[in-house]
Amino acid sequence: MDKSYPTQVIGIASGKGGAGKTTVSINLAVSLAMRGNKVMLLDADLGLANAQIALGVHAPLNISHVLRGEQRLQDIIVQASSGVRLVPGASGVRDMASLDTSQIAGVIQAFDTLQDSVDYLVVDVAAGIAPAVVEFMAACQRRFVVVCDQPSSIADAYGLIKVMATEEDLDEIYLVPNMVSGQQEGRHLYRRMNDVCNRFLGVSVHHLHSIEADELVLQALRKYQSVLEFAPGSAAARDFRLLADAIMQLPPVTQASGRQQFFMERMLRLT
Template sequence: MSANRPVKVIAVTGGKGGVGKTNLSINLSIALAELRRRVVLLDADLGLANVDVLLGLKAQYNLADVLDGSKRLQDVMLNGPAGIKVVPASSGVQQMTSLSPQEHAALIYAFNELADQLDVLMIDTAAGISDTVLSFVQAAQEVIIVVCDEPSSITDAYALMKLLNADHGVFRFRVIANMTRSNQEGINLFNKLNGVCERFLDASLQYLGSVPFDENVRKSVQKRQSLLEFAPRSKAASAIRVLAQKIDQWPVQATPRGHLEFFLERLLTADVSV
């Protein structure tokens, strides 16, 4: 492996809350770790963080401590299942929900110190279309949009993509349909979203696949375990592993795109032969 291999940076978002985005972020991270990737999961819901809670981890420090300079990222990372590392955010800290552009940039640049320690950075964004969501998504290489079969999920996902496309230069989105009752339902959801985007946006949508509705997901949340630990052979866990294998095949972005992004120094010096 090249010393200057670029890091794959993936933002998981969706506009609407309640579509299962955080659960997918956690379990995709674990599935990628099972494929022997070094994965860091960033909880980018800066005001209402819950990745550590869902995994039953106790965070002594978090991103607020990194931002005020009292801790380095290395100091706040938690050990998660399958060897993933979790960067916890703060919960109930008002000022973390309204960071300045300079503070967003400082957080994104702070990750440069981890560049040699990971292959994949997975970013679980907050719901909605706040500056924080837009900042983290724009700084990623790949954007996964999570949708489910509710009209508001499609409209919110479209609103987020419209904003990212028109104002922030994001031109490619991958789509996961979550909590589906059938494979066809997932395809129909994607087609609905893609139809609107083809008419109104200058962006390409790619369907990654679907994760079926599975009662084990709710049970795993109650147990504060990841689904892949709690029910590794469940329908949803199997579907997530298939998605992770697809994600693992994505080529890594190895050239800067001209705006603030994670591991920019690594991109500027990348050995693109890897």
């Protein structure tokens, strides 16, 4: 990617838990890295099944150490699969509230210096539509909403889109249908949801590629690997590669200045 553009920050959310945010975050990050991009994955989902576990990396330090001023950002980053660099999340992120201004400035600066060496920053955001989730998504250039073809997942994805589009006035929202039987079902799900968004919210959402339901995803997880590495010939691996290809075709979102700095500033306010 041409580094005259800023790091492209992609937020992955879903509304409903268990729709596949972590799976999509990890495998998308690995696919983008396999295509020659410099990729960083930020685990902003503070639940249990986190990116560290799924990628089989051991991270003794995490973002809370940086936020407390005990470590530098570059020292907590762990190298994961296929060159993806992981910024481990932490459940102690509330500590951010106790930082003083100079500590906060230090963290922002640290993220900012990484800018040069990252093409894509993928953010695994938590489930739900809490203000923190929406804040994280607002700080990303592109917002991916993972959705399964089930009423509760569709309802929660719609709820998230509604908050992002109407309350925060956010665009660049993409649906990622997951665990579908094939591209046709994914497209159909996208069209249904886009119609509803158009009719009731007056906004359009985008769609690039859907991810098939594939039992090898679960097998890969049990081996602490991405499905790209565990089963490169699988349907899911193919879909993640095609999703990554489609993302690389998109024009970079360029912001006037320091969008990643903006990202970090917002993150620090989530206390």
